[in-house]
Amino acid sequence: MAGKKSIPQERLPALQQIYDTLCFYLGFYDDEKHMVRQILDSEFVKPYFKEYRRDYLEITTQLEDIDCDELFGWCRSVNAFASPRYTSSSPNKEGWTALDHAAHFLVHVLHFSWQNDGEWTHGKFDPDNDQNIESDTEFHQVWAVLRYLQAEWEAANMEGWEVSGLDETFANLLSSEP
Template sequence: MAATKVIIPRERLVALQQAYDTLCLYLGFHDDEKHFARQILDGYSVAPFFAEYRHDYLEAEAEVENIDCDELFRWCRSNNAFALPKYVSSKTPRKGSWTALDHATRFLVRVLLFSWDNGGDWNHGCFDPDNDQDFESDKEFHQVWAILRYLQMEWEAANIEEWEGDGLSETLAGMLSSRL
């Protein structure tokens, strides 16, 4: 059964557009290229993994969390997430005791591994921040986290009554300026 398209209230669209514009810059797309970001968000290397995240986390939890990029990075690094079957496997594991970090980690790991294995938008091929001289794996990690946060923001705008935005634009703008 196909998911029903939920209409986002008009008053929330400005915050979403600002976040989308900032996400586009973060992904390296400028004004005439912004449609490429939407193609990534809706494409085969992101959409099925977000569908799992949405179903197993966003729609299943009473309260959802906004996962901090640095916290997720430390979690993935300290838990060797790219080698753990519960995050890597194409089979959906039992998630009864999973935290928000577990769900975000699985999304991020699955998106990057799929992209690396299938010639997708990210092609560095590994997550090894300790030996990454050009910081390419860090860049890919941060971009996929930003995509997750944006897609979660879209979902929240459409589904959470008390939504007021989450500062994603400011977070990404700060990350962008720290890279320049």
């Protein structure tokens, strides 16, 4: 899709509510909420969402809502953080599923952040270490960023966009935190 479409005015209140939940989940409150927008537009997130948008959102006919637990299990089962399929900067994406695209986004955002003193600093994905909740928290936070950015894109580009389901997903964020 050429050019950025604007989000219809009537959809903005629903997105604002979801944005506020994202801010709270990431640990930014009232006078700090603008910092979340800075993260979303930063070099740590923006280029990877641009790729996700180009290679998944703009070409698929049926978008999927990526469940965090499903993505977490997928990344764990395919060893996504060590697999060239997801760590490569230019993998062959033929036949990729929504989970593949989401895993690629997540792996790249976290790796880039870890290596460049970004927002997420833990340094590794370690789901088998019960005492290391920081790894799980970072995973959940980047998933939430992806879901929010996808919601913005959908609100701007999908005629039948509805917040139902998505608002529940974000309302459940706080209860799903590791």
